[in-house]
Amino acid sequence: MRTPVIAVFDIGKTNKKVFLWNTAFEIVFEKQQSFAEIVDEDGFACEDLAALQQWIISTFTEICQMPEFELIGLNFSAYGASFVYVDRMGEPVAPLYNYLKPATVPFPYADFGGESEFARKTASPILGNLNSGLQVYAAQFKAFWPEVHQALHFPNYLASLFTGKFFSEITSIGCHTALWDFDLGQYHPWVSAIEDRLAPISEVAFDKIDGIHYGMGLHDSSAALVPYLRSISEEFVLLSTGTWCIAMHPFNDSPLTSDELANDVLCYLQPNGKPVKASRLFGGHFHEEQVARMEKHFGGSFKDCRFSDSVYELKPSASSVFECAFASRNFADFTDLASAYDQFMVDLVGQQIFSLNLLLKDAPVKQLLVDGGFSKNEWYMRLLARAFPGLEVYAAEVAQASALGAALMVYAGDTPKDLIQLKRY
Incomplete structure (x- = not known):
């Protein structure tokens, strides 16, 4: 009899892991991989998104072919403060920029009450590109911007590889991104400048497709x-x-x-x-x-x-x-x-x-x-x-x-x- 399992890809900056959990939430299979970084157009180190994507898809295929397991769910946990910019087909049109890369486009804090008030309302200490929403603000001025259909936080992009759907998920929005107004419980007013490129916020934890629960x-x-x-x-x-x-x-x-x-x-x-x-x-x-x-x-x-x-x-x-x-x-x-x-x-x-x-x-x-x-x-x-x-x-x-x-x-x-x-x- 096949064991029902949930697969989770846990993607850290250094190590990439996949786990299979049975319904007693015991790990019944795990695998780990790491990838050498590549560089973006400015020569700054960044994630090799193509290699990672290939590994995830090939590993998922391998899991589905294991005769002892029946896949009932798939989800992703991944580091935050990172965006993937995709076209209408879901293909990346830019590198997965490193959040440690120094910010080069100044943000108009003065228009929103100054740095201190902006940081308070968004619950985001002023951290440069670690405030990932400001990465999207800067992306407006890059050559690839006209090609961008959606800007997806990294964990939500990984989920889209399997669902074919573009959604934002609230935990990524709420991690020092400078996107969320914690006073109002909605996007901060500045986000109106880019909101058409942000995927709608999912109101459900998973999407059921062919009997499998796909997380966001x-x-x-x-x-x-x-x-x-x-x-x-x-x-x-x-x-x-x-x-x-x-x-x-x-x-x-x-x-x-x-x-x-x-x-x-x-x-x-x-x-x-x-x-x-x-x-x-x-x-x-x-x-x-x-x-x-x-x-x-x-x-x-x-x-x-x-x-x-x-x-x-x-x-x-x-x-x-x-x-x-x-x-x-x-x-x-x-x-x-x-x-x-x-x-x-x-x-x-x-x-x-x-x-x-x-x-x-x-x-x-x-x-x-x-x-x-x-x-x-x-x-x-x-x-x-x-x-x-x-x-x-x-x-x-x-x-x-x-x-x-x-x-x-x-x-x-x-x-x-x-x-x-x-x-x-």
Whole structure:
């Protein structure tokens, strides 16, 4: 008997993966691929969209020919802040530009209340091409613009390869794109200049074609929140840790303030269109950078350090969320790597506590769920638990959260229990 499966292509900047999930949401097949970057017309590195597309289609064909599986759904989770410009046949007419490429066309912020007010209304810190809507603003002045029938966010473009339909999906629109007016709950007024090139917003999670549920594609950070929203009954904040530590508060619907924006708080949109207030800290990057400095100075490996309750006696350094608090400390103040690492983690978690409090001050919750790399770091978890005695602090583990979220969006059955493993601190 063939096993019903949902296929999800999880497309990151570096690694491209495909997973098959059975209806108990266990991974029964996976495959990974990476591609060398190519360059755009200006010589700036970008995604090799043609190679990626060929791999996705050939892999999909391979899956459909596997005798042990019956495909019942297909979806995509992919990085945001990227547009694909297609003609009426759905063929790309321009490269998939890299969001790290410096912006060259100035945007008229002054016409919309200035940078600060524009950023507040759109919940988008001024980030150049990371504000992907401004990529489309600049595209109006490029030679390929007359050929553009639709500008599609990257996950929605990938979905269009299989549905043949052009739709926008709200999670991509709501990720620091400068497109959405969070005050009004609709496109910002400036978007009227390009709105005829933006695909209509889909009001459904999937399209059923020949018995298969085809999803619209999701922004990966928003997709990663879906398993938690489906599985956790109490109100919570999810702190997803990696290079960036992004805390997402699905139950905080207060308007974004200028002070929050100045401290790297922004908003995403959930698949149901509701805002998710989020705070960001470059925590994983700070950890990698400072550990390298410490290990070079003292020798040894931080992995040999052991947690001690004496850590609680240390005081964090005052610092903004943007600068590493430990970076200005003098190594002469420490006897060895272990004592330096203790202080570093106190400083880092001090910044994380400040970042979390921006979300929690007006919207308390019962649970703080930490996933990703720092959920396995004893210092990080114990210091957080001590800082928030009124919260249940958990290390959470869920396999491939972004891909799982995308799979759940095209599944019509009940959500299985035990999707998420929790360890309380």
